[in-house]
Amino acid sequence: MPIVPEVPAHGGTQDDDRGAVRTDGPLFRDEAPQHQGGRPPQPRSYDPRQPQPYAAQPHAYDTRHPGGPYGIPAQPQPYEIPQHQHDQQPQSPSRSHPQPYEAPQPRPYDTPQTPPAHRTASQNPEPMPDAPQPAPAPQKKSAGRDLGAAIGVGLGLGVVIVASLFIVKAVFVGVIAVAVVVGLWELTSRLQERKEIKAPLVPLAVGGAAMVVAGYVRDAEGAWVAMALTTLAVLVWRMTQPPEGYLRDVTAGVFAAFYVPFLATFVAMMLTADDGPYRVLTFLILTVVSDTGAYAVGWRFGKHKLAPRISPGKTREGLFGAVAFAMAAGALCMQFLIDDGAWWQGLLLGLAVAASATLGDLGESMIKRDLGIKDMGTLLPGHGGIMDRLDSLLPTAPIAWLLLVAFVGSA
Numbered sequence: 001m002p003i004v005p006e007v008p009a010h011g012g013t014q015d016d017d018r019g020a021v022r023t024d025g026p027l028f029r030d031e032a033p034q035h036q037g038g039r040p041p042q043p044r045s046y047d048p049r050q051p052q053p054y055a056a057q058p059h060a061y062d063t064r065h066p067g068g069p070y071g072i073p074a075q076p077q078p079y080e081i082p083q084h085q086h087d088q089q090p091q092s093p094s095r096s097h098p099q100p101y102e103a104p105q106p107r108p109y110d111t112p113q114t115p116p117a118h119r120t121a122s123q124n125p126e127p128m129p130d131a132p133q134p135a136p137a138p139q140k141k142s143a144g145r146d147l148g149a150a151i152g153v154g155l156g157l158g159v160v161i162v163a164s165l166f167i168v169k170a171v172f173v174g175v176i177a178v179a180v181v182v183g184l185w186e187l188t189s190r191l192q193e194r195k196e197i198k199a200p201l202v203p204l205a206v207g208g209a210a211m212v213v214a215g216y217v218r219d220a221e222g223a224w225v226a227m228a229l230t231t232l233a234v235l236v237w238r239m240t241q242p243p244e245g246y247l248r249d250v251t252a253g254v255f256a257a258f259y260v261p262f263l264a265t266f267v268a269m270m271l272t273a274d275d276g277p278y279r280v281l282t283f284l285i286l287t288v289v290s291d292t293g294a295y296a297v298g299w300r301f302g303k304h305k306l307a308p309r310i311s312p313g314k315t316r317e318g319l320f321g322a323v324a325f326a327m328a329a330g331a332l333c334m335q336f337l338i339d340d341g342a343w344w345q346g347l348l349l350g351l352a353v354a355a356s357a358t359l360g361d362l363g364e365s366m367i368k369r370d371l372g373i374k375d376m377g378t379l380l381p382g383h384g385g386i387m388d389r390l391d392s393l394l395p396t397a398p399i400a401w402l403l404l405v406a407f408v409g410s411a
Helices: 147-167 169-195 201-238 246-270 276-301 316-336 343-371 386-390 393-408
Strands: 305-307 311-315
Touching (some): 147 169, 169 201, 169 246, 169 343, 276 316, 276 343, 276 393, 311 316, 311 343, 343 393, 386 393
Antiparallel strands (some): 305 311
């Protein structure tokens, strides 16, 4: 009978005599102990609900036998970690296995923080909504054009018109014809540049000049005949080009013939009367005074827009100024310039001229807005082009001619 009892395969429950001397037995064999059946028992899976038998664990300081006390090789037991232990923090290492010293990591609040750099104006161009904004500097009202150049050009044109008007009537008719041709060139050029509308310039220029002369020589009958012939010339001239856009180009040509030379012919027809130069001068004075009154009063007192979608610069106060200035000028002109004229006729004439000049200016602004341009040309510094000066004169000419004929006759 051995001194030390055999240790069961599953391990013992007492460990009191583990230091007793022993020289034989299964604990000191070189080969592994044989199990019955030829196969070692399969380890059982861990079940936390069942009690587990005690398994001998090697002592930390026992170095006599590799594999633990009694020389029994340690066999790993499968162990499944319960699901509820996955989220637990790992335990600190044992005191028997010292870990190398690691310097403590600095905490976030122990590290000095570098303040972020301020954003530049390019990174944050938009101001904060609640931030106080600096008050904008007051701006002076400006006319938007070179006033000195405008006055100089206006005075030069006035001298040419007055000189030609009272020296030789035919010279003034030539001035009207030249202005018509230049205006047609500006209008057709802008139509082609901005809308690709090719209104034929050659028949328009020739027919327009002939229309002015015919109105001066043959009065209204000559003007209408010349207008019909100019329209026919536009239709035929456009046939020499491809048919694409024919209707569009012809329509624009007929409109240009009516808008520029036909309306200008009424100025030449005023000149045929005995006091023709004074009638033309009255017409020019009333139109210029109306524009000046609208500008002066609107610039000084204008607050309410007249037609913001068409011409944002025009105001209702400016319209009242145009009417007042034109009526006053009309009363004076009819009293002192026109034979057999009366002051009250001048009031009506001034009212009609102010209304027609304003409508003509708005119509020209509508055309330029549709074309996407500010001025029709650049021939007149401070004024734009010829058409920019004819915008209020052209629609006013037939109104003035008609009222003067009605008030004092055509002779």
